[in-house]
């Protein structure tokens with residue numbers, strides 16, 4: 001990258017950025033915004049995104065709840081797992097591809113559902129979906145996307161999943177599921193870990209609370225619910241039990257995954273009630289503080305369900321080595337949440353693609369250095385769990 005090219009890239013970026021649209025409150029302390037190919041890891045996208053978006057949007061995305069223990073621990077827990085690398089294995093031909101519910105992915109990393117991508121970029125989910133298609137992976141589009149689910153579906157022909165927060169009444173929920181299925185979404189991911197909204201303190205300090213732009217046809221907003229005796233913000237999930245899953249399966253007729261599993265017992269129940277897959281997730285540390293790091297509970301979930309249905313995991317994945325550890329424990333794939341928003345906010349669609357490619361390259365390197373040439377060759381013997 002020569003200086004001229006870097007300058008041209010900066011100028012192009014600035015022209016498209018919110019700064020050029022007169023949002024003067026956005027802090028930008030850098031002398032020069034780096035070109036995309038100057039970045040060396042996923043973490044570097046976060047401050048760049050932060051410098052481009054309003055503070056309240058950044059706080060909303062970055063924050064956890066309460067003491068943010070789960071948010072920190074999602075990362076720290078990876079430090080307690082090391083590798084048992086094998087040598088003198090021919091890894092000259094590598095293949096990171098994997099297949100989930102009949103869809104072949106270039107590498108086992110999916111885009112987690114996150115609300116309101118327009119918070120960080122005007123193209124929002126349309127750009128994210130195009131990035132997923134460009135790198136051959138699956139985007140799971142949030143129930144609370146900025147763009148209607150049909151518009152995101154139309155953005156590319158690539159297979160996508162849709163995440164459901166069921167509404168209070170079944171007719172509305174059924175309508176949403178049927179819109180998603182008829183728009184071509186290949187799987188429905190029901191998020192079950194939000195019976196109440198978590199206490200995210202960062203966005204509450206100093207600035208009005210940010211809520212993502214929501215689809216017009218979704219159910220009531222949290223604020224519309226009757227007042228809770230303890231002042232909690234109740235969501236429809238606070239009234240469900242496991243029998244709800246059968247309804248969603250009946251409406252969807254696609255694979256249905258359950259997102260928000262953190263114990264072997266619930267993984268067992270998910271299988272019993274017909275889930276086609278589970279997503280081990282603590283919602284990126286945004287709901288219950290002191291919910292365990294997902295990499296710590298992945299072994300018990302895999303033990304309970306892994307032989308029967310795919311186990312996907314998210315929360316805190318930022319490195320190829322993180323991904324390799326999860327695959328070694330038995331995950332079929334991992335998802336990334338915030339890094340997608342960092343890439344999108346900082347550079348638009350190319351930023352999302354670059355974050356995904358970085359993870360792919362880091363995973364390939366870690367596999368190569370561990371003597372693994374294919375995803376199928378990765379197993380538990382590859383890791384040492386320091387804590388277990």
Ligand SMILES: Cc1cc2nc3c(=O)[nH]c(=O)nc-3n(C[C@H](O)[C@H](O)[C@H](O)COP(=O)(O)O)c2cc1C
Pocket residue numbers: 060061062074112113114115142143144163191259281282283284285286314315316317335336337338339
């Ligand atoms: C800003 C933001 C919005 C989110 N919105 C949703 C959502 O609409 N539906 C959902 O199931 N999960 C949502 N999540 C949780 C993600 O799907 C995922 O579990 C989490 O981001 C993974 O952790 P990570 O951000 O550390 O990668 C959201 C997370 C963030 C950070």
